[in-house]
Amino acid sequence: MQITALKENQAILKDTRLNKAYDRFKALIKELNDKELPTEIIESINQYIDALNISNLENGDFRKLLRKNQAKILKLIRDKLKIVTKNYYRDLWLAIGMTAFGLPIGAAISLGTGNRGMLAAGLPIGMAIGLAIGTAMDQQALKQGKQLNIELTC
Numbered sequence: 001m002q003i004t005a006l007k008e009n010q011a012i013l014k015d016t017r018l019n020k021a022y023d024r025f026k027a028l029i030k031e032l033n034d035k036e037l038p039t040e041i042i043e044s045i046n047q048y049i050d051a052l053n054i055s056n057l058e059n060g061d062f063r064k065l066l067r068k069n070q071a072k073i074l075k076l077i078r079d080k081l082k083i084v085t086k087n088y089y090r091d092l093w094l095a096i097g098m099t100a101f102g103l104p105i106g107a108a109i110s111l112g113t114g115n116r117g118m119l120a121a122g123l124p125i126g127m128a129i130g131l132a133i134g135t136a137m138d139q140q141a142l143k144q145g146k147q148l149n150i151e152l153t154c
Contacts, residue, residue, distance in 0.1 A: 003033050004046045007053045018063045024152055025070050031148040032077070041080060045073050074152065084141055086151040090134035097130015098123050 006029065012022050032045065048069040057065055077083045106122025141147040 001039055001042050003029055003037075003042055004049045004053070005029070006049055015059050015063070018059060018066075021063050021066050021070075024150075025066055027150050028070060028073065028148070028152060031150050032073075035083065035148075037077075037081070041076065044076055048073055070152070081146070082141075083146050083148060084138075085148050087134075087138060088147075089137035089141065090131060093130040093134030093137065094127060095130070097126040097128070097133065100126070101129045102126020 006022070006026060008022075012018055029049070037045075052062075052066060052069055055062060055065060074085065078088075102123040102125055103119075104122065105125050106119045109121050110116055110119040138147065
């Protein structure tokens with residue numbers, strides 16, 4: 001079973017921001033078509049695409065709907081199949097590293113030196129830890145075939 005194609009219309013060609021969002025969505029669909037997906041997942045994805053195909057919205061409103069449905073598709077495949085885009089874990093663990101590791105390290109440095117200004121010193125350390133963990137997880141996902149060959153942000 002194939003994923004439904006997104007219909008093109010003239011309004012997409014006129015708006016450059018909408019055109020870029022549309023191209024990213026088409027790239028996502030192309031990558032998903034290359035993967036072996038269960039029928040129920042394909043049916044769910046097709047529902048989101050059908051909602052876009054029958055939509056009468058234009059320009060900014062259509063772009064918002066496009067990005068919203070793209071985010072729902074990405075969440076669906078991430079939650080059900082553990083398939084992610086490039087650098088997904090890197091971006092996720094960057095923030096986790098700064099908060100979960102960087103702030104406590106900075107607090108320890110701050111308490112140890114008696115200087116409150118050193119609280120922020122732990123953030124780059126936590127960022128480096130998060131980047132290392134996230135990059136390793138991205139490489140593992142790539143080896144397992146659980147990574148799409150595109151980088152998208154929602």
